[in-house]
Amino acid sequence: MKLVKLVSLLLLLVTVHTFGQTPTDYLSKDFHKKRRATFRAKMPANSIAVIFANPVRNRANDVDYVYHQDPNFYYLTGYREPNAVLVIYASDQKNGDGTTYNEVIYVQERNPNAEMWNGRRLGTEGAKKELGFASAYNAIDFLNANIDFKKFDKIFIEKFKDDYRNTGNSAEVFDLVKSFKTKAGYDPNIYLSRAKKYVYELVKSTPIENSANVAQVIGRIENRFPDIKEDDLLMKYKTATDAKLKGDLKEKITLKLTPKTNIDIDFLSTTLSDMRExxxxxxxxxxxxxxxxxxxxxxxxxxxxxxxxxxxxxxxxxxxxxxxxxxxxxxxxxxxxxxxxxxxxxxxxxxxxxxxxxxxxxxxxxxxxxxxxxxxxxxxxxxxxxxxxxxxxxxxxxxxxxxxxxxxxxxxxxxxxxxxxxxxxxxxxxxxxxxxxxxxxxxxxxxxxxxxxxxxxxxxxxxxxxxxxxxxxxxxxxxxxxxxxxxxxxxxxxxxxxxxxxxxxxxxxxxxxxxxxxxxxxxxxxxxxxxxxxxxxxxxxx
Structure with a gap:
């Protein structure tokens, strides 16, 4: 028994000594907490913000690039690991037991085998102690979380770049984003590139009898802007000869200019740009x-x-x-x-x-x-x-x-x-x-x-x-x-x-x-x- 206690004490001393040799001059948890509070104060009533950590990116074969956190995610959390989600609510929410909260961080789960290969993870307890979150859960809990996104007037996200891999591990960024898109009813047409928006507006404003002019424009630029060539409606509009069909396509394209959604891809980036300046x-x-x-x-x-x-x-x-x-x-x-x-x-x-x-x-x-x-x-x-x-x-x-x-x-x-x-x-x-x-x-x-x-x-x-x-x-x-x-x-x-x-x-x-x-x-x-x-x-x- 004494030997066990001695070993435990030695491990504690080694841990303390090791942490004493790591940098201590990162931004404090209070800094990040204040940034979240400032951001929350700018959110309109009945809104929610969902921010994802950067994915791990592959260098070649089984070697990944050194991980670097998404700057906005880091600015709001101080978290430097992948496979995480931050959810901020404009106003207090209530758990089933009556506990109130206005922010939740979901982090990658502690895993002895993974940590043996790739280093220590904070986990939920670390997120609470070192980052100052009152509500911290494992990332897999986000997949199972019963968040009713449709009840909010606004959901604030950043534009998805969709540059993350599906490696088959559970609760990586690929899965977290996929889950969000399904639950929130995400429509990729929320974001229109400048070129696509220009063509959509051109279709909307051009009478059907002059639609051949629009078709020529599409033909000229489709190879320079892949998202136009990949747009089925525009490709059908370009080749259609029947006036009624062109009219139906025009109506559908016009509707895409103002998609019915509570998802906003501008507020979060614009607000954080102003704060970070x-x-x-x-x-x-x-x-x-x-x-x-x-x-x-x-x-x-x-x-x-x-x-x-x-x-x-x-x-x-x-x-x-x-x-x-x-x-x-x-x-x-x-x-x-x-x-x-x-x-x-x-x-x-x-x-x-x-x-x-x-x-x-x-x-x-x-x-x-x-x-x-x-x-x-x-x-x-x-x-x-x-x-x-x-x-x-x-x-x-x-x-x-x-x-x-x-x-x-x-x-x-x-x-x-x-x-x-x-x-x-x-x-x-x-x-x-x-x-x-x-x-x-x-x-x-x-x-x-x-x-x-x-x-x-x-x-x-x-x-x-x-x-x-x-x-x-x-x-x-x-x-x-x-x-x-x-x-x-x-x-x-x-x-x-x-x-x-x-x-x-x-x-x-x-x-x-x-x-x-x-x-x-x-x-x-x-x-x-x-x-x-x-x-x-x-x-x-x-």
């Missing part, structure tokens, strides 16, 4: 850490970079710094493009074996406790800008300074973009790369700002700036080989991107730790790197 102090703290980690990664690469290095090696240094600081993931696929590769905006191959004397554009961001940075620096591989490289770089820097200055409370979301483009056009004109100030060109083909947060392109209203939102300001100039300008500019690509906190007192550059001025970059690159002596065996030598 404004960051709480806890969120700003985590985002700032993610951003500083990313900025330090840029600094270490500046010191370590040599012309003989590959794009992949430089990517590895960045991501090593992230892991050294305990960042779980990269917030998005890392971009490291040398020379002309930098002109590919989302270049992720990173397979150039030597960066040589090119400029190297490095757009990377650490994800820390769910929050993602987005920081870009462009630096000369050999430590010194050529005159042409410096000329382009300094235009982008001055452009970014103007963009940051325009990022103030009350300004339109497009204000930084307008400020950046003005400086870039003036600079390109002065260098003779464009011929007139209003010349249409593709040297800056993207907008310069987006929100960051739980997503690298975080949702938001994209209206006038509000305090405590965090955006990027990322102007660039990209001159790919073959551009209509002097060849001396070809292959130069520069982007500078920083993460800016909007405050009542003005913008704060949270990533300013990484040098931005051309002369400051050169000074940083002249410093010794701790990796200078890190030399691995040459595997190509026999």
């Amino acid at each position: 404004i960051k709480s102090p806890e969120e700003i703290k985590l985002l700032t850490k993610a951003i500083r980690i990313s900025a330090i990664g840029q600094i270490e690469v500046m010191k370590a970079m040599k012309p003989h290095m590959s794009e992949t090696e430089l990517q590895g240094i960045h991501e090593f710094v992230y892991k050294k600081y305990g960042a779980e993931y990269e917030g998005y696929p890392s971009i490291v493009g040398a020379g002309n590769n930098g002109c590919i905006l989302h270049y992720i191959e990173n397979n150039k074996t030597k960066v040589g004397n090119d400029l190297v554009l490095m757009d990377l961001g650490a994800e820390y406790r769910g929050y993602t940075a987005d920081v870009t620096r462009t630096i000369p591989a050999n430590g010194k800008f050529t005159p042409e490289q410096k000329a382009i770089y300094d235009i982008v820097y001055n452009s970014q300074e103007a963009g940051i200055k325009a990022s103030v409370v009350g300004a339109s979301f497009g204000a930084p973009n307008a400020a950046c483009r003005k400086v870039i056009n003036e600079g390109l004109l002065k260098l003779g790369i464009i011929k007139t100030i209003n010349e249409r060109h593709n040297y800056l083909p993207h907008g310069v700002s987006h929100y960051i947060g739980l997503d690298v392109h975080d949702p938001g209203t994209y209206g006038n700036f509000r305090a405590n939102s965090i955006i990027t300001v990322e102007p660039g100039i990209y001159i790919p080989e073959g551009s209509p300008c002097d060849k001396k500019w070809w292959g130069i690509a520069v982007r500078i991107e920083d993460d800016i906190l909007i405050t009542e007192k003005g913008p704060i550059n949270l990533s300013a730790e990484a040098p931005r001025k051309s002369n400051e970059i050169e000074k940083m690159m002249a410093k010794k790197s701790v990796l200078d002596e890190f030399v691995l065996p040459d595997l190509d030598k026999e």
